[in-house]
Amino acid sequence: MMIRLLTMSRMRIFEVLRLLVLGCNSLAFVKGLTTLTQYKIEKLTSLDGIHTFQDFVRGGLIEYLDVNEQNNALIALYEGEATSETTHIEIEPFTILGVCAGLIPYPHHNQSPRNTYQCAMGKQAMGSIAYNQFSRMDSVLYLLLYPQRPLLTTRTIELVGYDKLGAGQNATVAVMSYSGYDIEDAIVMNKSSLDRGFGRCIVMKSYTAIYQKNYENGTSDRVLRPQRTGPGSERMQILDDDGLAAPGEIIKPNDIYINKESPIHTTGQRVPADGQQDIGYKPAKQTFKGPEGESCVVDRVAFCSDKSENLCIKFIIRHTRRPEVGDKFSSRHGQKGVCGTIIQQEDFPFSETGICPDLIMNPHGFPSRMTIGKMIELLGGKAGVSCGRFYYGSAFGEASGHADRVEAISETLVKRGFSYNGKDFLYSGITGCPLQAYIFMGPIYYQKLKHMVRFSSHYSSGPRVMLTRQPTEGRAGNGGLRVGEMERDCLISYGASLLIFERLMISSDPFEVQVCRKCGLLGYFSHMLKRGICSSCSNGDNISMIKLPYACKLLFQKRASFENPFYLNEFMDTFDW
Amino acid sequence: MEGVSYQRFPKVKIRELKDDYAKFELRDTDASMANALRRVMIAEVPTIAIDLVEIEVNSSVLNDEFIAHRLGLIPLTSERAMSMRFSRDCDACDGDGQCEFCSVEFHLRAKCMTDQTLDVTSKDLYSSDHTVVPVDFTDSAGYDSSEQRGIIIVKLRRGQELRLRAIARKGIGKDHAKWSPAATVTFMYEPEIHINEDMMETLTLEEKQSFVESSPTRVFDIDPNTQQVVVVDPEAYTYDDEVLKKAEAMGKPGLVEIYAKEDSFIFTVESTGAIKASQLVLNAIEVLKQKLDAVRLSEDTVEADDQFGELGAHMRGG
Known part of the structure; x- marks a missing residue:
């Protein structure tokens, strides 16, 4: 808790603000700055650190201002801009931005919404999360196999340690159109780059099993040694003798990872400790329900106790994935796109120096987004790799030397034998002929976002609900995608009656019923007489067989049970029986 | 159009030749031929690379798949690759890839016993076949051999251990980049510059x-x-x-006029070390010839007529 007293002398207001979390900007106090001698700055920057940042804050040379105070201060961006009215000077303009926006190179050259998008997207990027990432037991953990530090860095990146624990890779990007699978921000990826480890990631998921110790009657769960032979043993291949899955084993869907049993009766008469052998147990095996056709590996098994002091066994299951069509990638400029296709290296364009891009991005991504920062990043990255140093692109950094200017970058490029504008002369990998245009090509830091198609896409011809015989709902239940009322309305208005028929009945819950043409009620098919019978007419003279959705039949029967049946013969004229 | 021959007789002039680097001119041919050669060098010249890894013990920081992926990318000397069989076509073994005609076995055993971090490198891979070993860069690149200890697979600290068996197989770059013998294959049109x-x-x-x-x-x-x-x-x-x-x-x-000579190309070939750069070019020509033979053989068969009949008619102007 923090209480801030705020006086606004001009308006004669005295405010007391009670704030829980307060975002503050650290600013140098202009009055103090004049007394800040060279001596003190040397002390601050020297390694023995006689004066620290805190000393300056305590000494009143540096002051934290919150948003309200900033309204009453006249702040100069740079020392040279300070006048006699100025109350404060920014220590450094890039400190205006926080961690998320600080990762963007040249953000002051981008359209502002793009920076906002990147601030949200940077948090979804995969990379290294911490030095202890392999000792952690997160419920889901996404990691990149070969994270890199960005070629085009900012001061913020160094300050927050993003260069030590990065979340992306420097991809050589060619800005051109290729194959048509790059429309709507899709990117074309080089298969060889993927083979060599670009965008590979590890997904670790934790599965928990609880070993309940004290049921009401004193009984407890037990974990059994697995059957090695006989029926059911093939699903227990990965279990150790202790009944738990062994680390390092490859686990397939429907494999059992804990061979647990629970007592049948958990309530009632207390069972003495020595009588526990005689009570009945029911199997409570837990099976792995992972993606079909992928090999996951048991990474770790850990024991802990939960809040009710029960033994809790956690299984970390790891899965290494290479990028596939549909996976989402993004640069640091709010430019996300999915992988549209993956193409062999020999089909990719190449330069005469042998450079071949890792991915191709469509140039239509630029005009409306106006992410000039991305273009400068490409240019600076290219200059950086060619001369062997990291270029900087801190926010508002050109004036203070924390961002390299395009002129300087271009000069380096020309010195290294590239064109000043970052464009290269490329040959088509398919024909071997030169491309019609010069291609803007260079490294851009790309992030792999944690939305991967394998976990998001869904199609089904799967299970059905018992009651209605219609497909189940939702992705979790491997269910179908509903053609709802509005979708149905669209199809009706379009006149696509056969499609409605197919979606709403044939592919859903078709059912055959016997209908009596005379009374209009549902009958039944007698297997003994091999014909339909109407139970209300007690004969089978006027029986017709029709197909309808099972849910519809259900409705008819429900209505009939409320003594308010549908009389199907009312529709006799409309339908051809 | 029958009877007209478009056959040309390309010439090759070698400019520079090292074990892992070649620069040569290819003249009197067109882009299609130059590009075919480039494409075959990247994607279809066979080499040998580790394809199957059985891990016995792995207590290192990297997980099993990670190490397997890294092992696969290590270039192995593959002079034998052209005469080897693909394990899928091998008659001598039952497809487990453990016979002498189609595979090579490797063993790796490393354990760190000291407080100093142990680098497990490609030098620690022991091959069952002395002709197929991890590529040694020490002599070609001029590194000091005591410093350069091959390609690092993983680093171990005290008590960590890695023990595995790996099987290397023949393959081509089209299936996986680890089988590509080419680090860089590129060409350029020879420029012709006239100063006024x-x-x-x-x-x-x-x-x-x-x-x-x-x-x-x-x-x-x-x-x-x-x-x-x-x-x-x-x-x-x-x-x-x-x-x-x-x-x-x-x-x-x-003031100056610059043209690209459309029938002469300057190739730059860099090899991963799996095969010599010169051999890479020769093998590529061999593979290209085999592919053309396959086209020629199928040209007048009935199946080809069925398959390309309509296309053929279209090409003839029908």
């Missing part, structure tokens, strides 16, 4: 200097004796048009 000497003489020395400096690569220079602009290295020209733009800006269009 008369027009050039109308320039002052400063203008000549700024003209020479307008090219990002050193294509032109000024002869210190005659003060004439001369072409020092036409191949340094990257088709960037900078000098042409400069000439135009100086008000002298046509």
Whole structure:
């Protein structure tokens, strides 16, 4: 808790603000700055650190201002801009931005919404999360196999340690159109780059099993040694003798990872400790329900106790994935796109120096987004790799030397034998002929976002609900995608009656019923007489067989049970029986 | 169109040849041939690479798949690859890839016993076949052999252990980049540069200097004796048009004329070390010939007629 007293002398207001979390900007106090001698700055920057940042804050040379105070201060961006009215000077303009926006190179050259998008997207990027990432037991953990530090860095990146624990890779990007699978921000990826480890990631998921110790009657769960032979043993291949899955084993869907049993009766008469052998147990095996056709590996098994002091066994299951069509990638400029296709290296364009891009991005991504920062990043990255140093692109950094200017970058490029504008002369990998245009090509830091198609896409011809015989709902239940009322309305208005028929009945819950043409009620098919019978007419003279959705039949029967049946013969004229 | 032959007789002139690097000219042919050669070098010249890994013990920081992926990318000496069989076509074994005709077995055992971090490198891989071993870079690149200890697979700290068995198989770069023998294969059209000497003489020395400096690569220079602009290295020209733009800006269009010779190519081939660069080119030609043979053989068969009948009719103008 923090209480801030705020006086606004001009308006004669005295405010007391009670704030829980307060975002503050650290600013140098202009009055103090004049007394800040060279001596003190040397002390601050020297390694023995006689004066620290805190000393300056305590000494009143540096002051934290919150948003309200900033309204009453006249702040100069740079020392040279300070006048006699100025109350404060920014220590450094890039400190205006926080961690998320600080990762963007040249953000002051981008359209502002793009920076906002990147601030949200940077948090979804995969990379290294911490030095202890392999000792952690997160419920889901996404990691990149070969994270890199960005070629085009900012001061913020160094300050927050993003260069030590990065979340992306420097991809050589060619800005051109290729194959048509790059429309709507899709990117074309080089298969060889993927083979060599670009965008590979590890997904670790934790599965928990609880070993309940004290049921009401004193009984407890037990974990059994697995059957090695006989029926059911093939699903227990990965279990150790202790009944738990062994680390390092490859686990397939429907494999059992804990061979647990629970007592049948958990309530009632207390069972003495020595009588526990005689009570009945029911199997409570837990099976792995992972993606079909992928090999996951048991990474770790850990024991802990939960809040009710029960033994809790956690299984970390790891899965290494290479990028596939549909996976989402993004640069640091709010430019996300999915992988549209993956193409062999020999089909990719190449330069005469042998450079071949890792991915191709469509140039239509630029005009409306106006992410000039991305273009400068490409240019600076290219200059950086060619001369062997990291270029900087801190926010508002050109004036203070924390961002390299395009002129300087271009000069380096020309010195290294590239064109000043970052464009290269490329040959088509398919024909071997030169491309019609010069291609803007260079490294851009790309992030792999944690939305991967394998976990998001869904199609089904799967299970059905018992009651209605219609497909189940939702992705979790491997269910179908509903053609709802509005979708149905669209199809009706379009006149696509056969499609409605197919979606709403044939592919859903078709059912055959016997209908009596005379009374209009549902009958039944007698297997003994091999014909339909109407139970209300007690004969089978006027029986017709029709197909309808099972849910519809259900409705008819429900209505009939409320003594308010549908009389199907009312529709006799409309339908051809 | 029958009877007309488009056969040409390409010439190759080798400029530079090292174990892992080759530069040569390919003349009297067109882009399709040059590109076919390039594509085959990248994607279809077979090499041997680790394809199956059985991990016995792994207590390192990297997980099993990670290590397996890294092992796969280690280049192995593959002079034998052309004569080896693909394990899918091998009759001598039952497809487990453990026979001498189609696979090579590797063993790796490493355990760190000291407080110093142990680097497990490609030198720790023991091969069952002395002709297929991890590529040794020490002699070719001029590194000090005591420093350079091969490609690092993983680092172990005290008590960590890695023990595994790996099977290397023959494959091609099309299936996985680890089987590609080419680090870089590229070509360029040979540029032909003509200086209009008369027009050039109308320039002052400063203008000549700024003209020479307008090219990002050193294509032109000024002869210190005659003060004439001369072409020092036409191949340094990257088709960037900078000098042409400069000439135009100086008000002298046509000062230089630059053409790409459409029938001569300068190839640069860098090998991963799996096979020698020269052998890579020869193998590529061999593979290309085999592919063309396959086309020729199927040309007059009935199946080909069925398959390409309509297309053939279309090509004949039907």
